[in-house]
Amino acid sequence: MALSFTRIFDNDWVGPGLVSLAAIIGISIFQPSFLSPFNIFVLLSAISVNMVIALGQLVIIAIGQMNLALGAFGGLVAICFVAIMELYGVPPILATVIGLAIGALAGGLTGFVIARTGISAFIITLAGLQIFKGINLGITEAQPFYGVPQSVKDFGNLSMLGPIPWLVLPMIIASLGMWYLFARLRIGRYILAIGGNRTAAELSGINVTATIIWAHAISGLLAAIAGMMLVARLQIGQPTIGDDWLISSFAAPVIGGAVLAGGHVSVAGTFFGVVIIAIITQALVLFAIDPFVVQIVLGGLILWAVGINRLRELRVAKFNARTA
C-alpha cells in the first residue's frame, strides 16, 4: 500500500496535476465565472491547440534534441491548408490530408539533414525556421487567406457536447497516440533509448538515422495538426500562425517533467503543463491583471520546473559517476 502510494507520487504528472487542481479551485473561489460553460469552452479550445503543439516539441525533446522550426512548420501548413481550399477548391478532408503530408515531409526533411550531417538540431531547425517562414511569407505576401469553408470554421468554434469543443477531439487522439507511441511502439522506445543513451542504442543495433528522421516527421505531423486547428479556431489563414509557439512548446513538457537532455518524457505531465499555462493566461483576463505579471509567472514556472529537472539530472549524474 505504502509502495503504491509513493509510486503514484513518483509520477511526473502528479505535481503539475495537483498545481492545476489547486489553481482551478483557487481561481473559481474568487471568480465563480471561471467555471462558466463559456469560459470552460474557451479554456478547452486553447488547451487543445497548445497540447498538440507541446506534443510536437515533446517527441524531439525525447530524442534529446530541440525543434525551433515547430512554429514555422505549423504556420506553413496552416496557410497551405487554406490556400488549396480557397484557390483550388480542394475539399477540407483532402486538404487536411495534404496538410498532414506537408508537415510530416517538412519534419522528415529536417530530421534527414540533422541525422546525415551530424550538425546540431538547434542549428538545423534554426535554419529551418527561417526557410519555412520565408516560404510562408513568399506564398502569402504577408496577407491572410480568408477562404476558410464553413465546416472548418464550425469545427473550430462549435461545441461537441455542452462546454466541450470539437477541438478536443484531435488533441485526445494525438495525446493517446503519443502516449501509446512512447509506452508501446518500437519507434517510441527507440526514440527514448537514443535520448537516454545514444551510444548504447547505436551499439545495440538501433538505426539512429532512421529514428531521428521518424521523430522529426512525427514532430512535423503534430505541428501540422496544430496549425490546421488554429485555422479552424481563428477562421482565417493567418501567416503569423506559429510565431508564438516556441516558449510554451518547451515550457509545457518541461513543467510536465521532461528531461531536456532526452530519454524521459511524460505525455500526461505535459498535458497538465499546458493546463497550468492556460489557466495562468486565463487568470489574466479574469482578474484584469497586467500582462507582464503573466510573463513573469510563466518564466518563474519554467525556472521552477527546470530546477526540479536539474535536481533529477544531478541525481542521475551522481549515479553515473558511481558506476563509471
Next chain:
Amino acid sequence: MTALHVAHVSKSFPGVKALDDVSMTLKPGSVHALLGENGAGKSTLIKIMTGIHKADLGEITMDGKTVRFANPRQAAAGGLGVVHQERNLVTRFSVAENIMLDRLGNHSLSSVNYNAIAQEATRWLKQLDLDIDPMTPVSRLSVAQMQLVEIGKALSLQSRVLLLDEPTASLTPNEAQVLFRILRRLRDDGVAIGFVSHKLEEVFDICDTVTVLRDGRNACDSAALKDLNRQDVVQMMIGRAERISKRAPRGKTTSAPFFELKNYSSAAGHKGISLAVRPGEILGLYGLVGAGRSELAKAVLGLSPQTGGEIVVAGKPVTIASVAEALEHGIGYVSEDRKAEGLILLHSVLANAGITVWRKLATKFGFLSDTTIASRVGPVLKKLEVKTPSLDQTIGNLSGGNQQKVSVAKWIAAGVKLLIIDEPSVGIDIKTKAYLHDLIHELAESGTAVLLITSDLTEMVDVADRVAVMDGYMIRGVVENDRNYERVSTAIMGFIHGRKAA
C-alpha cells in the same frame, strides 16, 4: 579448433602505425587475456574486430571463415559480442528491454510485447544467476548487476565469442569473483572469451592464454599462461631497452622538501601515501596503468577529497580543495590529456599561456590587457622555443610538441615551485621528446621541484632522479636512479610484482 583468429593485422592512422602485423587466436572453451599498456593497440585491435575500424592488412576469421564486419551491429549478428568498458545501457529502461533492445519488434510501428521480452530476458538472466525481475529499471541495479546485464545482452545474441573490455574496473573483488564464476561456466559451455584487464592477478586467476601487445606489435601471440609468471608478463608489457641513458645522474639536493605527503589517503582510493620532493629534484612516479598515479596527482590538486594524512608544502601542513588553491601554494599540473584537460584548443597561444596569470595581472577593476600578459608570458615562450607565427595563433594549429611546451610554459609563467607533469611525451615525436626532457632538467636546475608521471620506463630512467613505484593506489618503494636501465627496471619490477613475496 579456433573460434576467432586475427591474422597479421596492420593498421595505420595518419602519422602513427597503431598495429603492426598483430595476430591473436581465441579458442572455444578458453579465456584469453589481451594485455598491453595504454597506447599499445588493444583498443584499436578490438575496434578492428568489431568493424569500427578497417584493417589495412591482414584478416580476421571466425570458425575458419573470413569475416569483414562493417559495424558492431554486424559483428554482434555474426556472433561476436563485446562488453565495452563504458556502461552501454539505457538506465531508464528495464533490464528486459535493454537485453532485447534490438529486438523490440519487426518494424517501427510494431507494438512492443513486454511479456514476451521479459520471458526471453529471464532465460538469459537465469544463465547468469541474476535473480532480478526483468522489468526492474536498470538504474536500480548495482554496478556489478549492470555488468552482468550487458553480458546477458551479448549472450542473447548467440555470441560464440565474447570480448570483455576491463569488465572488473568498477567491481569490488567479491563482485569480480561472481563474474569470474559465470565466465568460467560460459567457458565450459564452449564460449570463447577475450578478456582485457590491467589487473594481473585476475588474468592469472581466470585466463588460459595470453596475447601481449607493445607499441602495436605482438610481444607474445596466444601463449599459454601456465608457462609464464607475473614477471614475464610485465616484462613483455613494458619491454626491455638495450641502451644505457646518456645522461649522468644529477647531483643530489639536500635541501628541505618543498612538497611532502605524509600517510596521505584520498577518496579516490589512495592509502598511506608518503613521498617528498625537494626543490630542484625530479621525482618519478611509476606504475602500470590503473596504479593510481594520475589519480594521485588529481587528488592532491583537490579533485578528490583527502581522507587522511597530511599534505605539507614548504614545511607547513596545508589543505588543498581546488586547483586554484594548489596554484596559490605554487603547485602546477601539466595534464596527461593536454587536448581535453590542459589547453583550450580554439584559443590563442597567448590566452592559453596566460590563463594561469590572469588573476595576478588583472588590475583592481579586473581589466587585463594583452600587452601586460604578453610581457609576462612572452619571455617564457621564447625561452622554451615555442614555434608559433605569433602569440595570436590558435593553439590547435601548433604541433603536439609545441602545444606541450605551451602547457608547461603557462605554469612557469605562473611561477610554480612544484610542477606535476603527467605523461609528457604521449603523441610527441622523438626529437621534441628529447627537448622536453632537457626542459624538465632545466626546470629542476632552476630550483623547481618536479613530479614526473610516465608509463615510459626509458623516459623515467632518462629523466627522474628517484623513482617512486606505485601499485594498487599505494607506494611500493622508491628506487634511486643511477641511469642503469637494467638495474632500475629490475628494482621497479621487483616492487610491482614482488609484493606478495615481500
